[in-house]
Amino acid sequence: LRGKGYRRVSDASYAYLLIIPLIIFELGLTVYPLVYSFWTSLHNTNLAANTDKYVGLANYIHVFTSSATLNSLQLSLVFMITVVISSVLLGIGIALLLNEEFVGRGLVRALVLLPWAIAEYSCAIMWSGIYNQSYGFLNGLLMQLGIIREYTSFVTPAYAIYAVAIAYTWHYTPLGAFFFLGSLQAVPQDLYSQAKIDGAKVFRRFWVVTRPFMRHSFMIVAILSVVQALQALDLVFVMTFGGPGVATQVLPYLVYRETFATMSLGLGASLAWTLSALIIALTTVLFVLLTRRR
């Protein structure tokens, strides 16, 4: 009986009804803060100096001409490329392995996702112990394996960014691996047997049979890891606080430092928008490139 009353509402209006809460939350919690922060980026807002005057694009000009920005941009790109390449390759490898049958696969599958559930700040604490120069576990391990003769520092100006990237890869890879695994499970087994009968070798089978099924997950994982790597902050924040010197001062950390070291919200906002624009641009380019052939 009540159903009749509801049917007078069209499907489209009903759909709007369902998403009204989402729209309210989005407008209040995303759109409004964003508009506000863009507005701030055009002002010399500083909570410590108590200034709040319109300065046009002055903040952006400062950001684009500062050598700190260039340094951080370079570091962010190195970090991102290292993380994306290693987590995608490792992720595909893990997925292929977990898709094979072997004793204990269920246990391995369950354990492999754990690093993803461990927060970045905890990873930072963990990996600080591993990299520690005076007693660290990596030093001990390499020494016992005869690879190094005496304890060394891994978090040096030249290598710190890679040390952080490895820790981040450890944390981030499992999620992508499981996305890949999901797409592998959709591959019909008879395609493999057919390829085997046709005499295709392992790599050829992967390329011809498996790869087409992984295209979609590849796109998702590639884009997600680009975004995540460019946003990553906590690890650097807890483990190296941008150091030694400025060797791990990636863009998000620079935004934090510029904003909160001197409470200059205006300058920080302009830097934050620059970083956001970079992420949006890279994502769009990747998305277009990876979906072009459909």
Place this chain on the structure above:
Amino acid sequence: VSKKKISIYVCAIALLFWTLFPIYTLVLTSIEQQVELVSAPPHWIPESPTASNYLQLLGITPAVSGMMMGTVETLRVGLLNSIIIALAVTGIATLVSAFAGFAFGRYRFRGKMQMLFAILFSRLLPSVAMIIPFFYLFNQLGLLATQQALIITYLSFSIPLATWVLLGFFATLPSEMIKSARIDGCSRTSSILRIAMPMSRAGIVAVAILVFIGCWNEFFFALMLNGGTPAQTIPPAVASLFGVQGGINQLGQPAIAAATAISLAPVLVLGLIFQRYVTRLRIVDPVTIALELPEGA
């Protein structure tokens, strides 16, 4: 045993080592005495293991020092705040996203693609970009250092994520059951509540876990908005023991490691559960939505 089998097991062992070694070092640190910890080469199996850090931090045995006593209190308050905030966000976000995800996954309406792109874009913004307006606004509203501040902030990124994941789930539900329920005189709302939601239980559970882990692990907003206050959650609490930003830790590595392990325990359990659902998640992209997803409910 074929050559292939051997290489599979070698890879599996290497993978387990890569995955578990860092976790093992944390556990090892937490049950060693400071003296044994700094021995070189490291004792991979402790000679005199102790659970005393765990027992003190969990309040089972009395704290041995004033420093430790303060830490126990910090952790207790942090855990409590974390539980309240994560549960509140998980509940609200899952509810809002379940309905929105259903609408996006099964209905055609004007502005759908634009809205989906807007939701995706909101996920592209780094937390350092969002902290500036949130910090300023909460400062104005007097909400800094409150549980509400973090609940509001976490909703802003949990709802888009949850909606996006659930939409993929609802879109791939078989239409027949929902349609036949509608023909039998079921209203749209009750077909959602009685048919679609129960059918998507796995997806809803997975999303709830995803959101909960995200909130539990969130560090940056938690530090900037509530760090060092009574409304502090567990991430800044543990990080402050470690000595954020070059601060000195006086507690000793074993106690810090034990505190970290305690803070990780809930999400590790949830991660193990989530593992059963994760390969079933269908992460969709805007092109797929436009071209492939079925319409109508």
